[in-house]
Amino acid sequence: MAGRPGTRTAARRRPGHGRAAGAGTALDRAAARARPGRGHRVRNVARAAGRPADGRPAGRRGGGDGRPRLRRRAGRAAGRARGGQVTPTNTILIIDDSPDTIRLLSAMVREQGRVLFATSGAAGLELAKVQRPQLILLDVEMQGMDGFAVNEQIRRDPDLRGSAVIFVTAQSSPEAEIACLDAGAVDFIPKPLNAAVVQARVRTHLRLQAALTALDELANQDGLTGLYNRRYFDRQLAAEFARHRRHQLPLGLALIDVDDFKLFNDRYGHQRGDGCLQEVAEALRDGARRPGELAARYGGEEFVVLLPNTTPDALERYGDWMCRRIGALGIAHPGASAAPHVTCSIGLCALLPGPDDTAEAMLHAADMALYRAKRAGRNRSVMAGPEPQPA
Ligand SMILES: Nc1nc2c(ncn2[C@@H]2O[C@H](COP(=O)(O)OP(=O)(O)OP(=O)(O)O)[C@@H](O)[C@H]2O)c(=O)[nH]1
Numbered sequence: 001m002a003g004r005p006g007t008r009t010a011a012r013r014r015p016g017h018g019r020a021a022g023a024g025t026a027l028d029r030a031a032a033r034a035r036p037g038r039g040h041r042v043r044n045v046a047r048a049a050g051r052p053a054d055g056r057p058a059g060r061r062g063g064g065d066g067r068p069r070l071r072r073r074a075g076r077a078a079g080r081a082r083g084g085q086v087t088p089t090n091t092i093l094i095i096d097d098s099p100d101t102i103r104l105l106s107a108m109v110r111e112q113g114r115v116l117f118a119t120s121g122a123a124g125l126e127l128a129k130v131q132r133p134q135l136i137l138l139d140v141e142m143q144g145m146d147g148f149a150v151n152e153q154i155r156r157d158p159d160l161r162g163s164a165v166i167f168v169t170a171q172s173s174p175e176a177e178i179a180c181l182d183a184g185a186v187d188f189i190p191k192p193l194n195a196a197v198v199q200a201r202v203r204t205h206l207r208l209q210a211a212l213t214a215l216d217e218l219a220n221q222d223g224l225t226g227l228y229n230r231r232y233f234d235r236q237l238a239a240e241f242a243r244h245r246r247h248q249l250p251l252g253l254a255l256i257d258v259d260d261f262k263l264f265n266d267r268y269g270h271q272r273g274d275g276c277l278q279e280v281a282e283a284l285r286d287g288a289r290r291p292g293e294l295a296a297r298y299g300g301e302e303f304v305v306l307l308p309n310t311t312p313d314a315l316e317r318y319g320d321w322m323c324r325r326i327g328a329l330g331i332a333h334p335g336a337s338a339a340p341h342v343t344c345s346i347g348l349c350a351l352l353p354g355p356d357d358t359a360e361a362m363l364h365a366a367d368m369a370l371y372r373a374k375r376a377g378r379n380r381s382v383m384a385g386p387e388p389q390p391a
Pocket residue numbers: 224257258259260261262263265269270271272273274277299300301374378
């Protein structure tokens with residue numbers, strides 16, 4: 001298959017490059033040394049802690065088994081939940097200013113996932129943002145920023161929504177326990193630490209986290225195509241629009257509609273219609289290759305693709321290329337008006353968002369362009385803007 005014209009190869013950070021705070025401080029090294037016989041493991045984990053997986057946002061990773069990405073992710077999450085089996089994909093972050101406690105806790109939970117640690121609240125927060133652990137075992141009584149302050153920042157950060165906090169504390173009164181739970185922690189582990197209790201609690205919460213992740217992913221997925229659904233797209237569009245406005249970057253949007261699809265359904269039936277939508281969706285998913293690009297089903301036979309940091313020229317090339325790709329699927333559609341196979345019309349909008357622009361207006365502009373593409377004969381893409389007047 002020919003590559004998409006004018007696109008850059010996805011910039012991927014090389015594994016092992018990039019650093020995060022909390023790894024390799026003097027205390028971290030002391031903690032590793034203090035762990036008889038296993039110091040190297042903790043040290044290695046701490047080094048790995050600074051390594052972004054591949055520079056792409058979670059959930060947008062391509063890869064090889066041919067299943068839609070979202071489906072693969074949901075499957076993985078469900079796999080983690082199934083039977084409570086803990087896989088190496090679980091990450092547990094210990095934030096504690098005592099090397100002895102880190103050593104002890106690491107030994108207790110090391111079979112339950114990849115263990116990272118940080119010896120201060122600030123370092124722990126930075127590490128958590130990069131590594132997105134499922135569980136954070138958070139010491140309450142730390143020097144500087146205490147556990148409650150760290151927890152508050154975790155709760156406020158939308159990127160850390162998927163990380164559950166278990167407080168670890170020597171204060172075991174009912175009031176202390178209630179304060180931890182009221183602060184939003186999922187659980188509470190009392191000191192002195194008991195290995196069986198720690199493992200049971202960690203196991204339970206890893207299971208719950210996996211189930212929650214799977215549910216969250218399903219809630220964002222379109223059932224027929226496995227693409228993201230409109231709800232998720234609208235959220236991402238709002239976030240990307242704000243980011244592009246802040247950094248003054250050009251944002252691209254493509255609204256894609258299958259041509260004469262009613263006729264296709266009438267001729268071949270809804271089941272074949274569904275199959276056709278799935279094939280189109282797969283072409284769109286496969287075409288969203290650059291980091292941050294997102295394809296979603298907008299409703300019915302209409303799809304939408306968000307293309308971050310994309311100039312009008314590049315967006316026009318994308319539109320033409322995607323029209324050709326969908327035509328090249330070669331799905332027979334003898335009654336269609338533009339060609340004897342399935343085609344699509346695409347409305348494009350490229351925008352450097354200014355203070356008065358809105359995501360809704362951008363979608364509306366793309367919709368108007370799509371309407372013009374239909375009127376001009378279908379099987380084409382049209383850029384939003386003033387309609388060319390006849391000479
Ligand atoms: N099979 C199937 N059909 C769907 C689905 N969602 C919407 N449709 C059908 O898509 C068709 C859309 O028809 P119209 O809105 O008239 O548009 P069109 O026939 O594609 O015509 P143009 O858009 O003008 O090219 C309707 O027949 C819907 O029933 C779906 O999930 N599966």
